[in-house]
Each structure stands twice: as C-alpha cells, then as structure tokens.
Amino acid sequence: MNETLPGMVIIGAGECGARAAFALREEGYAGPVTLIGAERHLPYERPPLSKDALAAEAPGIRTIAEADRFEAADIRLMLSCEVAAIDRAARAVRLGDGTALPYSRLLLATGARPRRLPPAEGSKHCLYLRTHDDAGEIARRLRPDARILIIGGGFIGLELAAAARLRGSAVTVLETQSRLLARAVPANIAEIVQAEHERQGVRVLLNAGILELGERGGAAVFRIDQPGNDAGSGPTEIEADTVIVGIGAVPNVELAEAAGLAVDNGICVDACLRTADRAIFAAGDCCSFPLEIYGGRRVRLEAWRNAQEQGALAARNMLETDEAHASVPWFWSDQYGLTLQIAGLPDEGAAVVRRDLGEGAFILFHLAADGRLVAASGIGPGNAVARDIRLAEMLIARRAAPAADKLAAAETKLKSLLAA
Amino acid sequence: MAEWVEACAAEDIDEEDVVRFDHAGRTYAIYRSPDDEFFVTDGLCTHEKVHLADGLVMDDIIECPKHNGRFNYKTGEAKGAPVCVNLKTYPARVEDGRVMVELD
CATH class of the missing domain: 3.30.390.30 (FAD/NAD-linked reductase, C-terminal dimerisation domain)
Structure with missing residues (x-):
C-alpha cells in the first residue's frame, strides 16, 4: 500500500468509525483506509459498559473485530492517536505529533463525551462513564459495602444503578426533574422503571438540586435541596464513597468547528451525512442531521444502531453515491x-x-x-x-x-x- | 450420535414464524418459512446469546430481538454487523403433522 496516496481517513474508532471502515471494503473500495482512535484499545462495543461489563470487578472487553480482521481488510489502525486539526485547504489531517495525513474523503466519527457537573469538578470521588477504562474504574468501586451516588436519572444513570445493586452496593439516584427518563420515554414507562429500581432497593430522589460538594472522613458529601418534596422530608445531604455522574453527553465537535464547519448541537450534515465541505462527512453521536421520516427535523442521536447505520451509510456516500438517510431511530435499555x-x-x-x-x-x-x-x-x-x-x-x-x-x-x- | 427427535406439532408454528425448542440441555429455534417448509438452527444468537425465537422472521431471515443481528435461517449464514459468526443448522422434516429434527 502506498501510504502517501490520499485515501479514506476516519477520525474516531468507535462503533461508527469501525463500521464505516469495514463498509468501505465491503463496497469494494481498494485504496487506503485509515481509522484513527484516541483510545489504546481495539474498537469495542460500548453498550455493555453500563451493563454486563460491571458485573465483575475487572470487566472484559468486547471488541468489534480482532486485529487480524482489520489486517485482512487492510484497514490501517492508528490507536492512542490524537488529531490536532483538519487542514481543509490541503485536504490533510494533522496529528498530535505534527504528521500530516492526506485524505480524499474524511469521516468525522468523533462521538460524544459525558457532560461535566461543575460542582463535581476536581473531586477524586466523582467518575464519568464513556470508555472501557472508565468502566474498569467504576467496576472496581462497586463493592458490596460501597455507597454509590448516581447523579442523573437517565438511561446511563439507571443502568449503572441496576449494575451497582446487582453487585450489592447501596445506591441512591439523584434526578433534578420530577420523574426519571424525562427526556426519553413516556411517564407511564418511567413509572415502571422507577418502581423496579425501588423494589431492588435503590433510593430515588426526584426534584433534587445539587448545591455543593464537600468531603468528610474520606467520603464525598453532596448538599442537596429538594424543593419539590413534602416540606423538607427529603435528605439535605448525601454521603457517598463514589459518585457517578450521568447527566447526558456533549458531541465532540471541536475539530470540525476549528476547521470552519457548521455546528448546531452536533456537526451539521445533510441527509447524505455530508458537511458543507463535500470531502468531509460526519456520522454517529457527533453529528446532527435531518431526519427524513419527520419532515427533515434536525436531530442528533446517541444510539448504538444509529452509529452503525450511519457509519455504513457515510462509507457508501464517501464513494460517490447519494443515498439519503431513511432509518427510524431505535434504542434499547436493559435494567435488571x-x-x-x-x-x-x-x-x-x-x-x-x-x-x-x-x-x-x-x-x-x-x-x-x-x-x-x-x-x-x-x-x-x-x-x-x-x-x-x-x-x-x-x-x-x-x-x-x-x-x-x-x-x-x-x-x-x-x-x-x-x-x- | 445424531438422532431424530420430535419437536412439536407443525401447527404450533405459524407461517413465517419461529418457536423455541429445548432438548437435552440445549436450545434450538424451529422456523416455518412463508412457503411452508421447516428449518432448525441453534437457538441463541452468535453475537450475545439471546434467544432467536423472540425475534422476527421475514422471508428467509431471522432477526435477533436484541440487536437486530440477521441470519438466513435456511443456511445459518450471518448477514452482517453486528453478527459475523454463522448459526449452526440442523435437518428437519414433517411426519404425520409432527416436526422432526435431527440433532447431534
């Protein structure tokens, strides 16, 4: 393979990027394919990280494909690799070490990262979940005697709560809204989810505002406020050995933004997942796109199947087809x-x-x-x-x-x- | 040794549908195709060990209920991401309205 020949470059080696790389080969593309990932691991499946991976103290990793499959498909994997910038004029990606990697088509599959909780910044007790290494640290702390505080009653927080209960930890879930899963599901489904968590011994605190985070005797102490509760019946502070924050994700748009590409709750792409630069595409959690079945309503989806489908679709369109996204969003969650x-x-x-x-x-x-x-x-x-x-x-x-x-x-x- | 085992009545399975069949500590899926033929595969998806009998049959395809991995249930062929390992298939025939399967 001629490494200086511009080919297909994919930034982001998660579900979306890995799928795109294989899809390029499945579509018959024979030129260079480079898949760049920031993590040290081979591309792996993320859904288990908030579920089965936490069942044991040391989680296994479920790779999307082993190294020999990438080799057989002649996909050049660059792991532990940071991208510094996209030079659109030169059609090249500049890596952290200064190397320039030319592209004929570029796919941004940069994903999303956990939204940070300002009062928790800098605390050694607070963890976030996105990567396999994050899951490893969380799994290590879910001991039977641990007090786990989960901030955020969305899917990640609730799957974490279920995993922690299955490990025997004492679990509290704190949610600022008046019900769980307020963003994603109808109220009567959220009620069933809440009832199951409470039956399993999770303490669920709704309408809870976080005032500040302190520390006492080696544990984290959150001072909270629950105005929605019956006159002061709720706790005003919660002590925890570990706090896990699951309050949503923000798309990784910085590279695109610095390169002058439009961003609107994600890297803006058209129905074919193209940015305004016809050589650059974006797919998966990092992009916002017009959802055709709802008349072009612009959405950004954080979902496993969407990442796969858009990765494959972007790959086909990088090869000069013009196929519009036509899927229906689909999502699942397992709890107990x-x-x-x-x-x-x-x-x-x-x-x-x-x-x-x-x-x-x-x-x-x-x-x-x-x-x-x-x-x-x-x-x-x-x-x-x-x-x-x-x-x-x-x-x-x-x-x-x-x-x-x-x-x-x-x-x-x-x-x-x-x-x- | 392979042996023929009676699994269920043919009428227990709708056309273009699937049922679960457990035998000797193993689980299988039995399919009735739209053109009224019967097929048998291992019962669990090769991706994450989910019962395929909870999935959807469309034409020659069984789709896993969990992550939509697809297989051709007549040949066992995995049809693409997230499944890449084929399903094992077994011979089946109908005798006097009963579905017989030949298991290892």
Missing part, C-alpha cells in the same frame, strides 16, 4: 430483567394507544394528529416487546396509519398490518 425498546421519537406523537402483551409487558404506540404511527415505546421482561417494536419500526418507516383499535388488540398481529 427489564428491557425497554423505543422505535421513533415519542415526542412526535399527539395521541397514545396502549397494547398489553401479558406478564406486565406493554407497548405504547404514538400517533400523529393525522393518525400516522410515528413512534412506539415498550417495556417488559426479557425480550417480550422486541418483535412488536421491530414491526412498529417498519410501520413507522412506511408512514402507515394503522387503526387504533387494531394496534390496541394484542390478538391482531402487527405483521398483518404491515401487509395491509
């Missing part, structure tokens, strides 16, 4: 024995139809004002809701408007509505 799955964005809905599947499992279908199915969210034990959520996703993609009574009746197979 419960699985939650969501297809589409529930906030697009104006009305809700409920289908009960037995054993406590149910699906909420979210319908637009014109009757079109725009999203479906379900929760239940194991994979009870998976099949119907998948079929709902196909109905959403087809812009179907199924009759509400059919959606509500569990004996009506969703597959039959798909055929209609």
Whole structure:
C-alpha cells in the first residue's frame, strides 16, 4: 500500500468509525483506509459498559473485530492517536505529533463525551462513564459495602444503578426533574422503571438540586435541596464513597468547528451525512442531521444502531453515491430483567394507544394528529416487546396509519398490518 | 450420535414464524418459512446469546430481538454487523403433522 496516496481517513474508532471502515471494503473500495482512535484499545462495543461489563470487578472487553480482521481488510489502525486539526485547504489531517495525513474523503466519527457537573469538578470521588477504562474504574468501586451516588436519572444513570445493586452496593439516584427518563420515554414507562429500581432497593430522589460538594472522613458529601418534596422530608445531604455522574453527553465537535464547519448541537450534515465541505462527512453521536421520516427535523442521536447505520451509510456516500438517510431511530435499555425498546421519537406523537402483551409487558404506540404511527415505546421482561417494536419500526418507516383499535388488540398481529 | 427427535406439532408454528425448542440441555429455534417448509438452527444468537425465537422472521431471515443481528435461517449464514459468526443448522422434516429434527 502506498501510504502517501490520499485515501479514506476516519477520525474516531468507535462503533461508527469501525463500521464505516469495514463498509468501505465491503463496497469494494481498494485504496487506503485509515481509522484513527484516541483510545489504546481495539474498537469495542460500548453498550455493555453500563451493563454486563460491571458485573465483575475487572470487566472484559468486547471488541468489534480482532486485529487480524482489520489486517485482512487492510484497514490501517492508528490507536492512542490524537488529531490536532483538519487542514481543509490541503485536504490533510494533522496529528498530535505534527504528521500530516492526506485524505480524499474524511469521516468525522468523533462521538460524544459525558457532560461535566461543575460542582463535581476536581473531586477524586466523582467518575464519568464513556470508555472501557472508565468502566474498569467504576467496576472496581462497586463493592458490596460501597455507597454509590448516581447523579442523573437517565438511561446511563439507571443502568449503572441496576449494575451497582446487582453487585450489592447501596445506591441512591439523584434526578433534578420530577420523574426519571424525562427526556426519553413516556411517564407511564418511567413509572415502571422507577418502581423496579425501588423494589431492588435503590433510593430515588426526584426534584433534587445539587448545591455543593464537600468531603468528610474520606467520603464525598453532596448538599442537596429538594424543593419539590413534602416540606423538607427529603435528605439535605448525601454521603457517598463514589459518585457517578450521568447527566447526558456533549458531541465532540471541536475539530470540525476549528476547521470552519457548521455546528448546531452536533456537526451539521445533510441527509447524505455530508458537511458543507463535500470531502468531509460526519456520522454517529457527533453529528446532527435531518431526519427524513419527520419532515427533515434536525436531530442528533446517541444510539448504538444509529452509529452503525450511519457509519455504513457515510462509507457508501464517501464513494460517490447519494443515498439519503431513511432509518427510524431505535434504542434499547436493559435494567435488571427489564428491557425497554423505543422505535421513533415519542415526542412526535399527539395521541397514545396502549397494547398489553401479558406478564406486565406493554407497548405504547404514538400517533400523529393525522393518525400516522410515528413512534412506539415498550417495556417488559426479557425480550417480550422486541418483535412488536421491530414491526412498529417498519410501520413507522412506511408512514402507515394503522387503526387504533387494531394496534390496541394484542390478538391482531402487527405483521398483518404491515401487509395491509 | 445424531438422532431424530420430535419437536412439536407443525401447527404450533405459524407461517413465517419461529418457536423455541429445548432438548437435552440445549436450545434450538424451529422456523416455518412463508412457503411452508421447516428449518432448525441453534437457538441463541452468535453475537450475545439471546434467544432467536423472540425475534422476527421475514422471508428467509431471522432477526435477533436484541440487536437486530440477521441470519438466513435456511443456511445459518450471518448477514452482517453486528453478527459475523454463522448459526449452526440442523435437518428437519414433517411426519404425520409432527416436526422432526435431527440433532447431534
């Protein structure tokens, strides 16, 4: 391989970047492919980091592919490698050590990083979760005698809470909103999630404001304020051995911004995942893109399947096709024995139809004002809701408007509505 | 040694659908194709050990309920990310309305 020949360069070796690299080869591209990752590990799957990886004191790593597969596909992996800048005029990426790496097409798959909590800055008790190494440090601290405080009642915080309880730690979850999962799921699903956490022994504190973080006897002490609680019934301070902050993520847009590319809650791309510079693409958690099924509404998704699909789509479009993104967002979370799955964005809905599947499992279908199915969210034990959520996703993609009574009746197979 | 085992009644499986079958400490998935043929594979996805019988059958494809890994259930072929290891398949036939499978 001629290393000076400009080829495909991918910045970010997570799910999205790794998928893009293999997709370029699957599409028949024969030129140089370089995948640059900041971490020292081979590309690995992140979803287990907040789940199974925490079950043991020393988590295993689930790689997306072993080194021999990258070698066989002739993908040049540059790990532990920082990118300093993108030089658009020269069409080259400048690395931390000053080397210039020319590109003919560049994909930014830089991902996102945890949002920081200002009162927690600088505390040795506070951890964040994004990488395998972060998970290793958290797993080491989830001892049976540990008091774990989780700040943020979103998916990451709640999966961490479940993992910590399974390890036997005492767990408190602090959320500033009046309910859990306020950003992502309907209230009646959040209620089931909260009830399960409380049944498992998690203390959930809602409407909680954090005033300051101190330290006492080697532990962290958060002074909090719960104005929403019954007249001062809640605690005013919480002591913890470890605090894990899960209050959302911010996209890694700095390289793009410094290169003069537009940023709006993520690196702005069109439906083909192209930036305004036709040689530069962005995909996965770091980009905001027009979601075609909702009339081009601009969104940024932090989801595993989206990262994969956009990585593959960007790869095809880097090879001069013009394929527009057409997928329906899809997301899942596991907590204890419960699985939650969501297809589409529930906030697009104006009305809700409920289908009960037995054993406590149910699906909420979210319908637009014109009757079109725009999203479906379900929760239940194991994979009870998976099949119907998948079929709902196909109905959403087809812009179907199924009759509400059919959606509500569990004996009506969703597959039959798909055929209609 | 391979042996033929009675798994279920043919009518227990809808067309273009799948059921779980456990035998001798192992788990399998039995499929009925849209053209009314029966097929058997190992029961767990090769990606993360999830029961495929909770997944969706579309034409020749079984899709894992967890992460949408896809396999051709007639051949066991993995159809791309996140699955890259094929599924093992087993012979099946119908006798007097019963689905028989030949297991190792």
